[in-house]
Amino acid sequence: MKTIVVIGGGITGLSTMHYLQKYKKENNLDVKLTLAESNEYLGGKIRTVKENGFVMETGADSIVARHESVLPFLQDLEFQDEMTYNATGISFIYKEDQLHAIPPESVFGIPLSKESLLSSTLVSEAGKQRALKDVEIPNEHFTLESSVGEFLEYFLGKELVEEQIAPVLSGVYSGDLNTLTLASTLPYLLEYKNKYGSIIEGLSMNKEKFQSSKPKFISFKNGLSSLIDQLEQELDEVEIVKGVKTTKINKLDDGYEIQFANHPSIEADFVIAATPHNVTESILQSKELSDEFKQLKNSSLISVYLGFDLPDQLLPADGTGFIVPTNDLQCDACTWTSRKWSHTSKEGNLLVRLFYKSSNPSYENLKTLNEDKILSQALLDIQKSIGINSQPKVFRITHWHENMPNYHLGHHQTVSALNDKMSALFPNVLLAGCSYYGVGIGACIKNGKDIAESIIDKLN
Numbered sequence: 295m296k297t298i299v300v301i302g303g304g305i306t307g308l309s310t311m312h313y314l315q316k317y318k319k320e321n322n323l324d325v326k327l328t329l330a331e332s333n334e335y336l337g338g339k340i341r342t343v344k345e346n347g348f349v350m351e352t353g354a355d356s357i358v359a360r361h362e363s364v365l366p367f368l369q370d371l372e373f374q375d376e377m378t379y380n381a382t383g384i385s386f387i388y389k390e391d392q393l394h395a396i397p398p399e400s401v402f403g404i405p406l407s408k409e410s411l412l413s414s415t416l417v418s419e420a421g422k423q424r425a426l427k428d429v430e431i432p433n434e435h436f437t438l439e440s441s442v443g444e445f446l447e448y449f450l451g452k453e454l455v456e457e458q459i460a461p462v463l464s465g466v467y468s469g470d471l472n473t474l475t476l477a478s479t480l481p482y483l484l485e486y487k488n489k490y491g492s493i494i495e496g497l498s499m500n501k502e503k504f505q506s507s508k509p510k511f512i513s514f515k516n517g518l519s520s521l522i523d524q525l526e527q528e529l530d531e532v533e534i535v536k537g538v539k540t541t542k543i544n545k546l547d548d549g550y551e552i553q554f555a556n557h558p559s560i561e562a563d564f565v566i567a568a569t570p571h572n573v574t575e576s577i578l579q580s581k582e583l584s585d586e587f588k589q590l591k592n593s594s595l596i597s598v599y600l601g602f603d604l605p606d607q608l609l610p611a612d613g614t615g616f617i618v619p620t621n622d623l624q625c626d627a628c629t630w631t632s633r634k635w636s637h638t639s640k641e642g643n644l645l646v647r648l649f650y651k652s653s654n655p656s657y658e659n660l661k662t663l664n665e666d667k668i669l670s671q672a673l674l675d676i677q678k679s680i681g682i683n684s685q686p687k688v689f690r691i692t693h694w695h696e697n698m699p700n701y702h703l704g705h706h707q708t709v710s711a712l713n714d715k716m717s718a719l720f721p722n723v724l725l726a727g728c729s730y731y732g733v734g735i736g737a738c739i740k741n742g743k744d745i746a747e748s749i750i751d752k753l754n
Contacts, residue, residue: 304338
């Protein structure tokens with residue numbers, strides 16, 4: 295019998311176990327499956343809190359619907375009936391005390407047509423004319439490993455990028471666009487530029503991929519944690535051990551010994567480290583890997599939910615939230631949660647979520663404040679942006695310190711080098727999770743499936 299141990303009970307670890315169990319049953323494999331989680335609960339960054347009629351996601355708040363891994367995974371779990379989709383609406387950029395609509399015909403703020411560009415209230419006439427020169431400028435040196443920020447600015451101009459695109463893209467990928475590669479963000483932009491001679495023209499020719507009557511995001515009627523509960527219930531051939539801290543992985547002659555601070559050691563033939571890279575580095579304790587691990591970067595975030603005893607209709611019509619590219623407010627973005635997700639406010643009351651990111655100069659001061667002072671700052675931001683001057687019925691503050699992956703220009707090369715060394719130093723110990731292979735729940739599910747398949751191939 296072979297023993298496979300997954301360390302880390304977040305969505306990547308759980309997805310890996312789901313597919314390992316599935317393949318075990320399908321192939322009648324003689325394997326023992328064990329999952330070890332340091333918390334007393336599963337889910338990692340997925341955690342739903344319910345209070346006073348509000349449903350709040352303290353970590354991830356949705357799943358990208360079009361990701362190839364998502365629907366097959368939910369079908370496996372027979373969980374499709376629990377799905378709920380986001381309400382569609384206008385996203386805004388808050389600039390100079392005003393909410394400016396991001397043109398609806400755009401993807402991450404990048405116009406899908408000339409008409410979309412010309413309709414923007416965020417870009418001057420000169421900035422629009424500069425962006426239209428995209429069609430006249432050939433691509434002579436940009437590749438997938440080039441900076442997405444430099445690529446976009448070179449062809450579309452500085453103003454459009456700074457005023458409309460960067461606020462959106464930086465919010466999604468948690469980093470400076472000049473340190474993020476096309477490969478790790480929007481690789482199809484390079485393909486469109488090379489094929490059509492213009493980014494905007496390429497997007498326009500492929501508009502149907504980005505515009506759909508279907509909503510873009512998925513949640514569940516009882517919150518994202520209900521997916522975690524379903525996974526835990528479904529893993530009936532997996533030993534799940536919670537509340538155990540992994541301290542070290544020791545290499546044996548014919549496998550590995552996994553040591554814990556508060557649990558007996560476990561011997562394993564295969565180990566999947568589905569933990570943040572800094573945690574994985576600490577349990578491998580390998581000087582040979584330190585250079586690569588140190589090149590992996592994280593950022594931080596403070597999330598603040600505010601639930602009011604006020605009707606959701608007080609929000610601007612058809613809006614779902616806004617992004618703040620400058621220091622007009624202390625927050626970086628605000629989601630109008632009750633508008634975007636009807637299941638989060640059963641009584642139709644106003645629920646908003648503000649994000650404070652470590653890339654913002656104000657973050658260093660904010661992270662030192664107690665909850666009362668952070669709440670006061672959040673209320674100031676809400677008063678200034680949408681005119682709500684009221685005390686919340688409920689609030690929830692969550693700190694994600696050094697826990698948000700931040701892919702830099704050399705990220706893919708670093709992960710490749712790290713995997714090469716892992717194969718030599720720790721064969722059959724596999725790295726998993728968003729520290730390496732993509733942010734977002736869909737990417738984590740795919741990562742889990744890929745790893746499970748690679749192990750089953752070895753066993754076969």
